[in-house]
Amino acid sequence: MPDVQLLIGTPKGAFILDSDPQRADWALRGPLCEGWPIHDLIVEPSSGAILAAGGSPWYGPAVWRSDDQGTTWSHSSEGLTYGDGEGTKPIATIWSLATGPDGTVYAGVEPAGLFRSADGGRTWSHVEGLTNHPTRSTWQPGAGGLILHTIVPHPSDPQRVWVGISAVGVFETRDGGATWEPRNKGVRADFVPGPPPETGQCVHKFAMAAGEPETLYQQNHCGQYRSTDGGATWTDLSKNGVPSQFGFPLVTHPRDPKTFWVIPLTEPDEGRFMPEASAAVWRTTDRGDTFTRGDRGLPQDDAYLSVLREAMARDTLDPVGITFGTKTGQLWHSSDEGGSWQLVTGNLPEIWAVEAVVRD
């Protein structure tokens, strides 16, 4: 019988919730990682270890690692630096983690850059090809800073990785990080005049369709998008029934390449909460051609809720479990693919990250 875990990142440390496959009752542990602000958590597939990314305002950035499901932790930032050169900005924190098909662990940091580890996060090396991209001097931060927040490795080709940087856009490497190409054609940047630039798009989150590495879905500052050519071109989906083009998280179904979930929020200058203060998660089952509102169990009045980019996750059970956490500390779970929702806990700190894990 598998166990299900929810890994939660907050400004006041990491938390873990444990449940059985029914996913009806959850036991909370935490705060972990000594109360450090944690932006992302993942599980290393080869070992089952939990990796947590963050940074202490006093002690700097580090990746935490637990090989006993969160009971004990170690931490390291060895090699997580741009160097001591004049004008070099210190790395403030780590925003994102991912693992590649060859076991490489990737870390996305602030100010935006990519690092990789061949030893499970104990030591790191800088992926200089991205930092040396010719557009680097033009990169501008979004509201959350100049951050590399999304890493999507190809599931079988270790040479290919996509990353998302705010407010710069999507990049892809096909040579293991030596060179990178912007992947933003067709994505609007309504906050600058003229036609969309090559870079400067405010990607909020993107994810890969199950079993279709060339199919990517994106939640942007300026709309929801689909690409069927590995990000080379994007199709705007924001006229297809969602109540707002703005939002942060997006998660894809673990088996159905046509299904993904988003949480639209009111426009950035109109509060960034769920439209009409009525909570809902929107699901498409046709690659974004249409979207369906799911709100059963969610508060429909006075729900001024906001959900950040890493704060929604899905598990791999059937039916799929979906979980999202709000900026005001409520954690909501659906064990029927978004059909109905239950409040898991309402008193966590601001929720920055949610990851769902099924352990056999």
Added chain:
Amino acid sequence: MATVVLPRSLLTLFPGVERRHEIDGANVDEILSGLDAAAPGMRDRLVEEGPRLRRHINVFVDGQPADLTTLVADGATVHVIPAVSGGTD
């Protein structure tokens, strides 16, 4: 030889490491590098790129505010203290 006194919140990151250490070093930079022998990775927690002390880490040598270049005399006491300015709401 200087006596180095570490803060509780740093010790929790390095289980088993003692609060007080006797370390040889001509300046604060060398003292903090010496801490890595007792606790590998500790210097990274206190020193950022530059190199310079992290923004919210204060070091005092015999009670006086110090930076990485501050000289440390034989018999001095070096306190490492998290600044009141750090933290999140």
